[in-house]
Amino acid sequence: MVRNEARRTALLDAAIDVLAEEGARGLTYRAIDAKAGVPAGTASNYFANRDDLMSEVATRVHQRLMPSEESIAESLALPRDRSLSVKFMHDIIKRADADKACYLAMMELRLEATRRPDLRTALTKTVADSLDFNVAFNEESKLPGDRMTVLLMYFGMTGLIYERLTLPGIVEPMDLDELIEVLVNRAIG
Structure with missing residues (x-):
């Protein structure tokens, strides 16, 4: 499946906002999806697991x-x-x-x-x-x-x-x- 890089970036930016507002414990796929304004389950399609997500957030x-x-x-x-x-x-x-x-x-x-x-x-x-x-x-x-x-x-x-x-x-x-x-x-x- 081809990934939409603009959406990936928007999800990472949403993850940054969630981390800043709620801390690491609040960083869930559901919270990222809500912050990014995308359908539930979207973030989990882009990031295989929490470690992958956090590593990509650090780069972003x-x-x-x-x-x-x-x-x-x-x-x-x-x-x-x-x-x-x-x-x-x-x-x-x-x-x-x-x-x-x-x-x-x-x-x-x-x-x-x-x-x-x-x-x-x-x-x-x-x-x-x-x-x-x-x-x-x-x-x-x-x-x-x-x-x-x-x-x-x-x-x-x-x-x-x-x-x-x-x-x-x-x-x-x-x-x-x-x-x-x-x-x-x-x-x-």
Whole structure:
């Protein structure tokens, strides 16, 4: 049977919304079908099992959170200095704010990965590949810093986004611009 890729994507997007709203326990085929507005049983035709579904959701989350090629090209037209690294970190925050469901879904997937070895393997590969891509991008773009710089900024930004989404009262009193600038400056050294 030929699969409709647009429908598959719509089901994955619906699954992201369900994860963000109800957590991993609420992620059922029925909930996905309802969120996507498709006939009951549709999601089960596209995803063989829960592990397959969650693995594909993790991939879709990363696709949705990737910056556009236009945005990257526009940024790379600027001088390759610390201020550009700061701009890239601000862009990450903007994407997180624009698509909170993706980050919340990723948090749910990471928690679920502690109980599902296959999901842990798939998610570890996706995140490791993303980190390798970011390190290579930093080097090829001749941005300041080395691999450790990129890793420090990744872990710092991940924690910052996590706090902003789950306990915003922790971060709200702080000056976000200053926080990001200090993070970048200290990571770069």
